[in-house]
Amino acid sequence: MNKSDFxxxxxxxxxxxxxxxxxxxxxxxxxxxxxxQTFATFPSQITGGPTWMQVRISTxxxxxxxxxxxxLVVFNEEAYSIHKDEVRNGGVIIYDSDGxxxxxxxxxxxxxxxxxxxxxxxxxxxxxxxxxxxxLIGIPQSILEEFVKRRWSNTARYGETIVPTNIHALTLxxxxxxxxxFEIGELNPPQKPNYxxxxxxxxxxxxxxxxxxxxxxYCGYPISPATTILIWMEKNLVGKGKFAxxxxxxxxxxxxxxxxxxxGTKAMSATxxxxxxxxxxxxxxxxxxxxxxxxxxVQRGGPATGLPTKTxxxxxxxxxxxxxxxxxxxxxxxxTVEECFYGTVQAFNWAETYQxxxxxxxEHSLSEKQQNIPKPNLETLEVQNRILYEGxxxxxxxxxxxxxxxxxxxGPGSYVANASEHDGIGDTTHLSERHIQMTNxxxxxxxxxxxxxxxxxxxxxxxxxxxxxxxKGPAKEAYEKLLIDGKDIGWFYTMFLNPINPTLLEELRxxxxxxxxxxxxxGQFASVLRSQGVxxxxxxxxxxxxxxxxxxxxxxxxxxxxxxxxxxxS
Amino acid sequence: xxxxxxxxxxKWCPGCGDxxxxxxxxxxxQKYIIDTEIPIENNVIVAGIxxxxxxxxxxxxxQPFGIHGLHGRTLxxxxxxxxxxxxxxxxxxxxDGDFLSIGMEHIAPQAQRNLDVCVIVMDNAVYGLTxxxxxxxxxEGMITSSTPYGKMEDAVxxxxxxxxxxxxxxxxxxxxxxxxxxQMIYDAMKYPGFAIVHVQSPCTEYNNTYEQLKGNVKKGIxxxxxxxxxxxxxxxxxxxQNIVDRDGIPLGLIYQAKDRTSFSKRVEETTSSMNGxxxxxxxxxxxx
Ligand SMILES: Cc1ncc(C[n+]2csc(CCOP(=O)(O)OP(=O)(O)O)c2C)c(N)n1
Ligand code: SF4
Numbered sequence: 001m002n003k004s005d006f007x008x009x010x011x012x013x014x015x016x017x018x019x020x021x022x023x024x025x026x027x028x029x030x031x032x033x034x035x036x037q038t039f040a041t042f043p044s045q046i047t048g049g050p051t052w053m054q055v056r057i058s059t060x061x062x063x064x065x066x067x068x069x070x071x072l073v074v075f076n077e078e079a080y081s082i083h084k085d086e087v088r089n090g091g092v093i094i095y096d097s098d099g100x101x102x103x104x105x106x107x108x109x110x111x112x113x114x115x116x117x118x119x120x121x122x123x124x125x126x127x128x129x130x131x132x133x134x135x136l137i138g139i140p141q142s143i144l145e146e147f148v149k150r151r152w153s154n155t156a157r158y159g160e161t162i163v164p165t166n167i168h169a170l171t172l173x174x175x176x177x178x179x180x181x182f183e184i185g186e187l188n189p190p191q192k193p194n195y196x197x198x199x200x201x202x203x204x205x206x207x208x209x210x211x212x213x214x215x216x217x218y219c220g221y222p223i224s225p226a227t228t229i230l231i232w233m234e235k236n237l238v239g240k241g242k243f244a245x246x247x248x249x250x251x252x253x254x255x256x257x258x259x260x261x262x263x264g265t266k267a268m269s270a271t272x273x274x275x276x277x278x279x280x281x282x283x284x285x286x287x288x289x290x291x292x293x294x295x296x297x298v299q300r301g302g303p304a305t306g307l308p309t310k311t312x313x314x315x316x317x318x319x320x321x322x323x324x325x326x327x328x329x330x331x332x333x334x335x336t337v338e339e340c341f342y343g344t345v346q347a348f349n350w351a352e353t354y355q356x357x358x359x360x361x362x363e364h365s366l367s368e369k370q371q372n373i374p375k376p377n378l379e380t381l382e383v384q385n386r387i388l389y390e391g392x393x394x395x396x397x398x399x400x401x402x403x404x405x406x407x408x409x410x411g412p413g414s415y416v417a418n419a420s421e422h423d424g425i426g427d428t429t430h431l432s433e434r435h436i437q438m439t440n441x442x443x444x445x446x447x448x449x450x451x452x453x454x455x456x457x458x459x460x461x462x463x464x465x466x467x468x469x470x471x472k473g474p475a476k477e478a479y480e481k482l483l484i485d486g487k488d489i490g491w492f493y494t495m496f497l498n499p500i501n502p503t504l505l506e507e508l509r510x511x512x513x514x515x516x517x518x519x520x521x522x523g524q525f526a527s528v529l530r531s532q533g534v535x536x537x538x539x540x541x542x543x544x545x546x547x548x549x550x551x552x553x554x555x556x557x558x559x560x561x562x563x564x565x566x567x568x569x570s
Numbered sequence: 571x572x573x574x575x576x577x578x579x580x581k582w583c584p585g586c587g588d589x590x591x592x593x594x595x596x597x598x599x600q601k602y603i604i605d606t607e608i609p610i611e612n613n614v615i616v617a618g619i620x621x622x623x624x625x626x627x628x629x630x631x632x633q634p635f636g637i638h639g640l641h642g643r644t645l646x647x648x649x650x651x652x653x654x655x656x657x658x659x660x661x662x663x664x665x666d667g668d669f670l671s672i673g674m675e676h677i678a679p680q681a682q683r684n685l686d687v688c689v690i691v692m693d694n695a696v697y698g699l700t701x702x703x704x705x706x707x708x709x710e711g712m713i714t715s716s717t718p719y720g721k722m723e724d725a726v727x728x729x730x731x732x733x734x735x736x737x738x739x740x741x742x743x744x745x746x747x748x749x750x751x752x753q754m755i756y757d758a759m760k761y762p763g764f765a766i767v768h769v770q771s772p773c774t775e776y777n778n779t780y781e782q783l784k785g786n787v788k789k790g791i792x793x794x795x796x797x798x799x800x801x802x803x804x805x806x807x808x809x810x811q812n813i814v815d816r817d818g819i820p821l822g823l824i825y826q827a828k829d830r831t832s833f834s835k836r837v838e839e840t841t842s843s844m845n846g847x848x849x850x851x852x853x854x855x856x857x858x
Contacts, residue, residue, distance in 0.1 A: 198857055258647055289639075
């Protein structure tokens with residue numbers, strides 16, 4: 001039996017090293033033309049704890065993490081009992097036969113450590129496991145050997161011995177698996193893509209998008225799951241005219257970005273819920289004083305300190321409206337690792353063109369998801385820059401009406417960038433006429449952002465589903481299953497959540513019902529859509545984990561059946 | 571900008587100390603742009619929220635760039651400007667409430683970085699703009715609108731605080747001594763590091779302290795303000811500490827760290843001088 005898709009999960013304390021190897025397995029497979037995606041969930045403690053990671057390898061683009069496991073690798077008995085029920089019929093559970101004793105037909109014991117020691121490299125147990133997996137699904141040895149060589153041959157200290165011992169370990173694992181008699185179906189051969197690819201997680205894709213957009217200034221404060229962006233920037237945003245720094249709080253971060261954006265640079269910070277809340281007043285100021293900047297909120301779960309290491313989509317309302325007073329911040333929510341890249345580029349473009357703050361709303365599940373995506377082509381990438389003021393002094397920077405060229409210190413047109421209501425030159429005012437003019441001006445500026453792209457499919461159907469953010473993948477997979485089941489249903493998607501393209505809104509308003517799968521309690525995007533005249537209804541989940549495709553299929557099907565019943569009753 | 575802009579309706583009360591600070595700042599800025607040949611448009615005033623922060627709109631003469639932001643956040647805004655554009659001369663103007671209460675958390679990190687900005691704190695020991703509540707520098711027992719039975723906290727000693735936090739350049743002044751103040755602001759602008767000029771700038775409306783500060787011989791009131799002794803060595807930490815431990819208001823340059831590297835310099839030496847990779851090269855690192 002041949003398969004186009006393969007899902008393996010590594011679970012249990014002490015599994016970290018194996019997980020690094022799992023990423024390696026994924027990366028190795030993408031080199032040969034497979035598509036891969038990883039998904040991980042970690043406890044808050046630094047080491048140990050109930051951790052698991054999952055890799056899905058496919059001959060097609062991977063949309064979600066995969067509901068059912070072909071192989072479960074467990075590192076202790078607890079992990080076995082927690083995860084065993086997610087193994088599909090005919091799947092295999094691999095365990096260390098030296099440390100554990102699992103009864104049951106579908107489990108395959110391999111003495112990982114013992115085999116590793118026999119190679120002379122006791123740390124090669126993860127390679128034993130890799131070898132076994134490759135054996136089970138028929139991935140050629142050459143792909144893995146290539147990976148081992150690439151990974152270790154440059155490490156001068158180890159290269160000489162580590163490469164042959166690791167390859168030996170791979171072979172031992174493979175032999176143990178093939179002699180066991182287990183078979184789970186061979187993976188179809190890969191289609192080698194005719195374009196270049198990169199293998200990145202969501203946060204890395206955001207960093208690359210920022211660099212491609214010409215980011216010059218980054219300040220941040222460590223917070224899960226956004227910390228890796230800070231670390232990345234500190235390492236890479238160096239050189240003349242570049243600045244990346246860990247400041248003392250998110251209040252410092254947002255206000256220093258205001259200074260940098262005002263001074264003419266492209267500025268960004270990344271944070272998560274608690275830090276985003278602290279940025280609230282500063283975001284209001286950037287809106288008021290018209291300062292371009294980009295804030296990434298990698299959402300985690302819950303209010304307050306919440307669930308730092310789980311995923312949720314519960315900051316949408318706060319992202320659109322983070323500050324007091326009349327504000328409506330532009331929000332872009334990427335739904336895939338690739339969109340993390342392009343969403344960031346667009347966030348900078350938006351910030352520069354409308355001259356104000358833009359929120360890139362990512363989420364934990366994307367931040368740690370590693371995936372192969374086409375390598376972005378910088379030559380064709382459109383990068384926009386704010387219009388600079390080049391006239392004389394005495395400039396009315398905030399003259400009501402259109403977006404106006406921005407003066408930068410060192411150039412002409414000195415003004416006061418003012419967080420209080422102001423007149424044209426930026427002096428504080430309390431006149432009603434001015435407040436009306438300036439409020440209208442700030443909202444009118446959003447009109448320049450309304451031609452954003454969106455996806456639609458089966459536009460004649462009465463009912464459509466419209467997920468947002470990271471729920472796109474599972475919802476897309478569910479949608480495809482529903483179509484195969486013969487359901488009459490349409491599809492909408494955009495990562496540009498505020499402002500929503502008016503043409504898209506019009507199409508949505510024509511639907512009898514728009515179902516919005518989203519990971520929160522309130523049904524936040526559904527309520528945004530309802531407030532704009534769309535009959536939207538949320539399908540919510542707040543477990544801290546992404547949707548499973550089969551749950552979505554079941555919930556959408558039963559909602560459709562309900563509607564059908566009501567129709568035939570009336 | 572008052573002359574030019576009839577719409578702008580904020581006015582300082584007659585006799586407000588901030589008038590003197592404004593005159594001194596205008597003079598210092600004028601001298602600075604002539605001496606350094608840094609044009610006026612390369613100067614930025616970062617203002618806090620309070621009566622004092624309105625300085626940025628009230629300056630007369632050639633207009634620098636300005637940013638009038640949020641209550642308490644002058645320092646990080648200034649850091650964003652200075653570290654993205656080290657070529658700009660950045661001056662912060664803030665009240666004691668803005669700088670020492672809500673904005674207090676920002677002093678220590680900038681002191682450690684030695685952010686090269688000049689800060690002018692206008693201390694009237696009260697919140698002027700919100701109409702007379704107590705501030706960190708209001709003295710214990712002081713009656714204000716928010717301490718109707720007397721303030722129950724000790725007053726903070728700002729000069730001592732700055733020294734403790736490691737501010738590199740600390741000066742103390744009176745708003746009415748415009749010439750001295752102007753020189754101190756000029757020196758602080760030229761100092762390559764974190765420089766604070768702490769100015770006693772009385773609020774005639776809610777805490778008129780002119781008499782206490784300058785004294786009144788007829789009424790037998792001893793002046794609170796006193797000049798530094800001739801032999802004071804501002805480069806000596808212990809001299810500076812002795813000065814700030816004494817009662818009253820010392821006037822002059824209290825402390826100045828000599829060879830401390832400014833933040834711009836640290837950044838330049840550590841990361842700006844590195845060879846950054848191009849976006850294309852960075853992306854290629856992730857190729858499969
Ligand atoms: C976050 C926030 N809290 C409170 C205020 C209200 N507020 C405006 S000015 C001010 C105090 C001003 O006192 P100070 O900084 O000493 O300046 P002064 O008016 O005395 O010059 C306060 C509390 C505000 N603008 N923002
Ligand atoms: S209230 Fe006090 S500080 Fe404010 S302008 Fe009047 S005198 Fe000056």
